[in-house]
Amino acid sequence: MLISSRRSTSATALIGPVLIGLVSIGLTACGGTTKGSTAASQSAAAPAPAAAAPASANPDAPIKEGIKIAFLPKQINNPYETIVDKAGIEAAAEYKGEAKEVGPSDASASSQVSYINTLTQQRQDAILIAANDANAVCGPLQQARSKGIKVVTYDSDASKDCRDLFINQASSEEVGRSQIAMLSDLIGGKGEFAILSATANATNQNTWIEFMKDELTKPEYKDMKLVKVAYGDDDDQKSFQETQGLLQAYPDLKGIIAPTTVGISAAARYVSGSKYKGKVVVTGLGTPNQMREYVKNGTVEKFALWNPKDLGYLAGYAAAALVSGQITGAEGEKFTAGRLGEYTIGKDGEVILGPPFTFDAGNIDEFDF
Missing domain, CATH: 3.40.50.2300 (Response regulator)
Incomplete structure (x- = not known):
């Protein structure tokens, strides 16, 4: 029983009718961090001003070729995050972009900070991050945005004023x-x-x-x-x-x-x-x-x-839409995410992939991820 994206009937997303009323989400999927990191505190203490968003979006703008994006998961050896990021890298290949995955081997509060700084120095067009700590990464992400780099969070959000979009697995x-x-x-x-x-x-x-x-x-x-x-x-x-x-x-x-x-x-x-x-x-x-x-x-x-492949794929296209000027991250803007179809940006720059799915003995062999 395959499930289709709630935004497009032609989508091949694995998310579909929720069993048990409202089904939950996931995953990690889901990582976290530890408190009390000095580096994290210093990074969050004095964020640089964010780059101003374009005055208006141009939904008809083509996706630019050669866009450079980087996925920064909670930790590089997390199986779930690997699935998400690989799908995002594949999405970038569809629109002739360049994508990679970098990240720490642990999920501590400050472990992602040095990677953000390096990606900023490399002048990536967009950084996509599953934040270990909403505040610890804020300062470095603001520095990246001040240099014109777009920031998309996925799976686990950062503080709202430190990113352009949050790609959420489900409500x-x-x-x-x-x-x-x-x-x-x-x-x-x-x-x-x-x-x-x-x-x-x-x-x-x-x-x-x-x-x-x-x-x-x-x-x-x-x-x-x-x-x-x-x-x-x-x-x-x-x-x-x-x-x-x-x-x-x-x-x-x-x-x-x-x-x-x-x-x-x-x-x-x-x-x-x-x-x-x-x-x-x-x-x-x-x-x-x-x-x-x-x-x-x-x-x-x-x-x-939910389907982690679809989460990464959606994040990859959202980053491209931002970089290309199709969207600015404002509520109500729309963009097309490849095979998943059209999505609309909600309040606070949140884009919801769709409802989660329940797996049991009757359907688990229909899925391979």
Whole structure:
């Protein structure tokens, strides 16, 4: 069951009808950072003035050839981010641009700063970044914008005044609320559960979790209790250990929501080989290829995500539209993202890919990413 982009019926996006009411999003997908970095604090403290946006957009302007863009993920070895960035690089090839991926091996708050500075010195036409910390990257991104470089965030946003556009996987509210709805369905609406997040400062994770907490205030979830939010720092081994710690600390735990691809696969791996298999539900945001084994062995009944390939592809075309002057980032402007069709910029420069999708044993073999 393939899913089409909500913006264009001709799109080949994998996102489609949401199961369970509103389905959640994902992934990482989803990384974060740690607080207290001196470099991060200094970078955010005195941002340079941003470059002024063009007075008006020219939607009929052609995409310029030879545009240079760079993808800066949360961490270079994150499987989800690799899928996203590779698709963005492929998009650039379609419009005869040049694209690359660079980034740190860890997801700390200040780890992306030196890469932003280098890309600015290289005079990239656009920097596309999945921010580890919304504020730590702000100063360097403002410096880049002051030199005419366009900044597009994807997956995890930076502060709004530090970028031109944010390419969001799905509505943050939809993601958070649907995660609670999914877990409630899996545990019969009763019991204790925990959240295994990425890093404590991850913008997307924190936003989703706030909506999860708000959703829990509804009467239908009165018998569900969030006992702990743990942080695996988007590190496989730490996420594995945090899962073990949660299950030992809370013997009555009925479920774990991991809205991060690294976290959900680590949690499923631990539960799969433990006495908790079949007793503790694991769900969240993951990729089919990561989770196929655990769906088929009964550890995970269902989980959600969007198509990370489409996220990167959309970001790549959004950057080209900005650089070419088709859009400025203002609400209501429209641009065409290749095979995905037309998109409209929303409030605060946000572009939403589309609704997420639920994967289970009945459909997981239809997908390969």
